[in-house]
Amino acid sequence: MAVTLADVAARARVSAATVSRVLSGNYPVAESTRARVLRAVDELEYVVNGPASALAAATSDLVGVLVNDIADPFFGIIAGAVQSEMGAVAESGRHGEKLAVVCNTGGSPERELNYLTLLQRQRAAAVVLTGGAVEHPDHMAAVAAKASRLAASGTRVVLCGRPPIEDAVTLAFDNRGGARRLTEHLLTLGHRRIGYVAGPAERTTTRDRLDGHRAALAAAGLGEAADRLTVHGLYDRSSGYDATLELLRRDDALTAIVAANDTIALGVCAALRDQGLRIPDDVSVAGFDDLPFSADAVPALTTVRLPLHEAGARAGRLALGREPQPPGGVAMVRSELMARASTAPPRRAG
Amino acid sequence: MAVTLADVAARARVSAATVSRVLSGNYPVAESTRARVLRAVDELEYVVNGPASALAAATSDLVGVLVNDIADPFFGIIAGAVQSEMGAVAESGRHGEKLAVVCNTGGSPERELNYLTLLQRQRAAAVVLTGGAVEHPDHMAAVAAKASRLAASGTRVVLCGRPPIEDAVTLAFDNRGGARRLTEHLLTLGHRRIGYVAGPAERTTTRDRLDGHRAALAAAGLGEAADRLTVHGLYDRSSGYDATLELLRRDDALTAIVAANDTIALGVCAALRDQGLRIPDDVSVAGFDDLPFSADAVPALTTVRLPLHEAGARAGRLALGREPQPPGGVAMVRSELMARASTAPPRRAG
DNA sequence: CTGTTAGCGCGTTCAC
DNA sequence: GTGAACGCGCTAACAG
Numbered sequence: 031m032a033v034t035l036a037d038v039a040a041r042a043r044v045s046a047a048t049v050s051r052v053l054s055g056n057y058p059v060a061e062s063t064r065a066r067v068l069r070a071v072d073e074l075e076y077v078v079n080g081p082a083s084a085l086a087a088a089t090s091d092l093v094g095v096l097v098n099d100i101a102d103p104f105f106g107i108i109a110g111a112v113q114s115e116m117g118a119v120a121e122s123g124r125h126g127e128k129l130a131v132v133c134n135t136g137g138s139p140e141r142e143l144n145y146l147t148l149l150q151r152q153r154a155a156a157v158v159l160t161g162g163a164v165e166h167p168d169h170m171a172a173v174a175a176k177a178s179r180l181a182a183s184g185t186r187v188v189l190c191g192r193p194p195i196e197d198a199v200t201l202a203f204d205n206r207g208g209a210r211r212l213t214e215h216l217l218t219l220g221h222r223r224i225g226y227v228a229g230p231a232e233r234t235t236t237r238d239r240l241d242g243h244r245a246a247l248a249a250a251g252l253g254e255a256a257d258r259l260t261v262h263g264l265y266d267r268s269s270g271y272d273a274t275l276e277l278l279r280r281d282d283a284l285t286a287i288v289a290a291n292d293t294i295a296l297g298v299c300a301a302l303r304d305q306g307l308r309i310p311d312d313v314s315v316a317g318f319d320d321l322p323f324s325a326d327a328v329p330a331l332t333t334v335r336l337p338l339h340e341a342g343a344r345a346g347r348l349a350l351g352r353e354p355q356p357p358g359g360v361a362m363v364r365s366e367l368m369a370r371a372s373t374a375p376p377r378r379a380g
Numbered sequence: 381m382a383v384t385l386a387d388v389a390a391r392a393r394v395s396a397a398t399v400s401r402v403l404s405g406n407y408p409v410a411e412s413t414r415a416r417v418l419r420a421v422d423e424l425e426y427v428v429n430g431p432a433s434a435l436a437a438a439t440s441d442l443v444g445v446l447v448n449d450i451a452d453p454f455f456g457i458i459a460g461a462v463q464s465e466m467g468a469v470a471e472s473g474r475h476g477e478k479l480a481v482v483c484n485t486g487g488s489p490e491r492e493l494n495y496l497t498l499l500q501r502q503r504a505a506a507v508v509l510t511g512g513a514v515e516h517p518d519h520m521a522a523v524a525a526k527a528s529r530l531a532a533s534g535t536r537v538v539l540c541g542r543p544p545i546e547d548a549v550t551l552a553f554d555n556r557g558g559a560r561r562l563t564e565h566l567l568t569l570g571h572r573r574i575g576y577v578a579g580p581a582e583r584t585t586t587r588d589r590l591d592g593h594r595a596a597l598a599a600a601g602l603g604e605a606a607d608r609l610t611v612h613g614l615y616d617r618s619s620g621y622d623a624t625l626e627l628l629r630r631d632d633a634l635t636a637i638v639a640a641n642d643t644i645a646l647g648v649c650a651a652l653r654d655q656g657l658r659i660p661d662d663v664s665v666a667g668f669d670d671l672p673f674s675a676d677a678v679p680a681l682t683t684v685r686l687p688l689h690e691a692g693a694r695a696g697r698l699a700l701g702r703e704p705q706p707p708g709g710v711a712m713v714r715s716e717l718m719a720r721a722s723t724a725p726p727r728r729a730g
Numbered sequence: 731c732t733g734t735t736a737g738c739g740c741g742t743t744c745a746c
Numbered sequence: 747g748t749g750a751a752c753g754c755g756c757t758a759a760c761a762g
Contacts (some may be wrong), residue, residue: 036740046739077497077501080501080741082738085755106456110451113483132450133482151428267678300676384755384756391744436755463757618745
């Protein structure tokens with residue numbers, strides 16, 4: 031049915047081996063025959079059979095990127111950056127670069143494991159796991175085991191935005207430090223009653239950011255109130271909205287609310303407005319990630335910037351082995367406080 | 381190195397063929413041997429070799445989903461819905477369902493073609509093309525040709541949100557009708573000076589929505605001003621911001637602005653606010669798509685709802701051949717006007 | 731119901 | 747520089 035290497039070989043009047051050599055490019059071939067082969071490839075519109083090639087060579091050109099939520103720009107930006115490093119050039123049936131594919135786990139441990147198996151089955155060249163990990167001991171062990179088997183079979187495993195595990199290179203995000211600096215910023219402005227809208231309890235990202243927040247409060251002697259003014263939800267807008275109403279019920283004299291990410295912060299802002307509270311006059315609001323929309327929200331959102339694109343791109347290069355591994359296999363991605371208009375000194379009566 | 385079918389067969393004391401039959405499941409096998417095989421699979425932690433399997437069976441379990449911008453929730457929602465239909469169950473080394481992978485073209489025709497080639501090389505089971513297509517004649521012909529070759533080699537081609545082509549099943553979005561009803565809504569409210577922020581000129585989505593807008597204006601005898609009050613940009617927030625400033629320069633007595641999508645509309649709102657204009661008191665604003673954030677924006681955004689999740693899920697089922705093709709291979713996805721707080725009768729002095 | 735026999739299309743030794 | 751031959755791991759006929 032489909033045109034094969036043999037067809038090309040026949041048309042170019044050479045052996046299949048020669049065609050293979052021309053296409054893979056890593057072997058000396060006479061310029062004249064090389065041209066003949068390429069012409070035949072074009073004329074026949076030949077496209078390499080990936081599975082056959084992968085079987086023979088024992089490696090495929092697939093790179094999997096796992097994300098927790100494909101509809102969240104946080105992951106979209108990272109995934110897009112990873113893909114941009116693959117430079118998929120596939121001219122003239124020639125072996126192009128890798129095929130980066132993103133898989134949406136929806137934050138479910140089972141689906142994460144399933145995708146890992148699926149990718150292992152495909153003999154993927156590399157796998158990039160992005161975003162916070164679920165902390166259930168069983169699941170962590172299962173992921174670590176999978177990673178080891180993948181690594182053992184030649185698949186590079188790269189972590190981007192989650193804690194290190196064995197047999198994987200990791201780009202860890204400075205969630206804790208960023209969160210701490212953010213809350214310190216609010217404390218410096220004079221806030222003392224600060225609410226916190228956290229993400230799902232079992233995610234590493236959630237825990238790290240919350241830890242940073244608590245550390246800042248504890249250092250200011252405010253450790254007590256932290257728990258009472260912390261509400262958990264999902265990493266989405268409506269969770270921020272609902273959590274804000276809850277926080278206001280617990281303490282209607284709050285002067286600031288910190289959200290675990292920018293998307294939640296948007297929900298927080300909406301809820302505050304609906305309650306007739308002005309930002310930042312009545313309540314200051316802060317987020318995390320510095321997604322594109324944060325800078326021109328109204329008011330512009332104070333947040334912690336994470337260089338998502340750069341991190342994703344680096345993860346991509348690491349996945350391709352085009353960049354040396356960081357010492358110890360772990361590199362920390364720095365975060366940066368972006369103080370903007372949504373935070374100001376408290377003016378509200380206590 | 382890796383454990384193979386033969387290893388499992390040896391351990392279970394059956395032939396390789398039997399193991400294969402157990403794993404693919406579509407063949408009668410005695411319950412006792414079946415159990416023995418599955419136990420061996422577990423003990424050996426066997427994972428099928430995808431490439432080998434694809435080679436022998438001449439089909440792979442890969443399904444490609446092409447999107448224009450992976451960081452845009454519009455595509456994230458569709459892609460997530462497609463993947464949710466795949467139900468990736470990969471227990472016990474058993475052949476799970478398909479592996480849906482999303483590829484980010486960034487809206488570039490070259491990358492779109494490259495990904496199509498890459499997927500063809502992998503002998504993908506199906507390919508889903510989402511979102512507006514680029515209208516350059518050469519590119520359209522190239523995509524149509526690729527689609528034909530894919531279809532010819534057994535790959536199902538599904539279009540979701542773009543105009544039909546031969547050899548593909550398509551789920552077309554009612555962009556034109558929705559846009560028309562949206563502008564009619566504004567006209568009914570009494571608006572006469574309506575600005576329009578369009579997307580990139582060469583996209584089908586852009587054209588269809590703009591056509592609908594113009595049709596509504598023309599029907600109201602307002603066809604003349606349409607061109608002067610239309611500005612093109614990208615499908616992002618900053619384009620909406622910049623375009624709004626430009627529209628205000630062209631006519632500072634505008635009473636409404638229609639954006640080609642919700643994301644642009646957010647930028648429009650930001651720009652209007654920065655100009656000291658209130659929404660909808662001074663200027664009404666409308667978007668398109670009804671992304672999750674639109675309902676609780678401030679004010680809630682009037683827009684046109686497209687059932688993205690449903691459409692994506694259906695595209696997924698079509699890709700798997702689990703749903704009968706619509707008559708003629710084309711189904712229209714209806715859009716629905718969502719009139720909310722961002723639009724109101726004009727009050728501003730002309 | 732199960733084992734045997736052939737390939738699937740390509741990469742990679744070897745010789746020439 | 748090029749061709750011939752073998753095998754990657756699996757599925758799909760056939761037998762039995």
